[in-house]
Amino acid sequence: MSEVTTNEYNQDGKLIRKVRSFVRREGRLTKGQENAMNECWPTMGIDYQPELLNWKEVFGNDNPVVLEIGFGMGASLVEMAKNAPEKNFLGIEVHSPGVGACLSDARDAGLTNLRAMCHDAVEVFANMIPDSSLSTLQLFFPDPWHKKRHHKRRIVQLDFAEMVRQKLTIGEGVFHMATDWENYAQHMIEVMNQAPGYENIAQDGDFVPRPEDRPLTKFEARGHRLGHGVWDIKFRRVS
Numbered sequence: 001m002s003e004v005t006t007n008e009y010n011q012d013g014k015l016i017r018k019v020r021s022f023v024r025r026e027g028r029l030t031k032g033q034e035n036a037m038n039e040c041w042p043t044m045g046i047d048y049q050p051e052l053l054n055w056k057e058v059f060g061n062d063n064p065v066v067l068e069i070g071f072g073m074g075a076s077l078v079e080m081a082k083n084a085p086e087k088n089f090l091g092i093e094v095h096s097p098g099v100g101a102c103l104s105d106a107r108d109a110g111l112t113n114l115r116a117m118c119h120d121a122v123e124v125f126a127n128m129i130p131d132s133s134l135s136t137l138q139l140f141f142p143d144p145w146h147k148k149r150h151h152k153r154r155i156v157q158l159d160f161a162e163m164v165r166q167k168l169t170i171g172e173g174v175f176h177m178a179t180d181w182e183n184y185a186q187h188m189i190e191v192m193n194q195a196p197g198y199e200n201i202a203q204d205g206d207f208v209p210r211p212e213d214r215p216l217t218k219f220e221a222r223g224h225r226l227g228h229g230v231w232d233i234k235f236r237r238v239s
């Protein structure tokens with residue numbers, strides 16, 4: 001098997017090779033994370049199934065929906081949901097201890113506007129997210145895949161940008177990316193400049209100033225300590 005593909009089989013037993021943006025890490029849930037999963041999954045967890053979600057049924061209201069891919073331990077997602085009760089937040093993360101940690105914090109904060117999924121966001125997008133229904137798609141510090149031969153694993157690619165565009169509301173929906181890896185920031189801009197149907201929100205150059213409503217995560221703080229810069233990129237769906 002090549003380094004960047006995962007072997008999977010379709011229903012007819014045919015081999016399909018998938019390039020994934022993540023490596024499944026073995027990681028045990030702490031007792032607290034496990035308890036939070038058991039306790040909160042019935043109200044805050046959404047199981048993967050290849051069927052479109054109905055936001056009104058999921059959240060019980062028509063508020064704008066913000067979706068975050070790869071929320072890690074959920075620190076920014078929980079903080080944002082706390083600060084914006086007038087919006088709904090759905091986080092998707094493949095690493096189950098992170099999902100447990102997020103649910104635990106969301107429960108402790110008494111949040112009712114947060115839901116979580118533990119699955120590959122690309123598959124969730126393809127099969128569960130209704131078109132033109134998201135106010136924001138957040139992708140904060142995605143795995144940078146530093147080595148050139150791994151760049152194809154980066155989640156931001158032309159196909160991905162197109163998939164996201166279809167899910168954002170027309171004229172308003174925003175795709176917000178942040179990274180502390182300059183080469184990935186440049187890659188994001190290159191991809192987004194080629195992707196049809198978007199405009200860059202930045203007034204001055206390619207990047208927007210760090211938005212105040214994006215909480216500082218452990219990951220970003222680590223980047224600061226290592227002397228990394230941080231680049232925020234916002235593109236709006238225009239057609």
Ligand SMILES: C[S@@+](CC[C@H](N)C(=O)[O-])C[C@H]1O[C@@H](n2cnc3c(N)ncnc32)[C@H](O)[C@@H]1O
Nearest residue numbers: 021022070071072093094120121140141217219
């Ligand atoms: C570098 S971490 C950043 C975590 C967090 N956003 C932060 O800023 O602290 C990237 C995260 O994205 C998750 N991830 C990568 N590809 C994903 C995918 N296709 N679907 C869901 N989660 C994904 C990884 O498991 C990892 O937790």
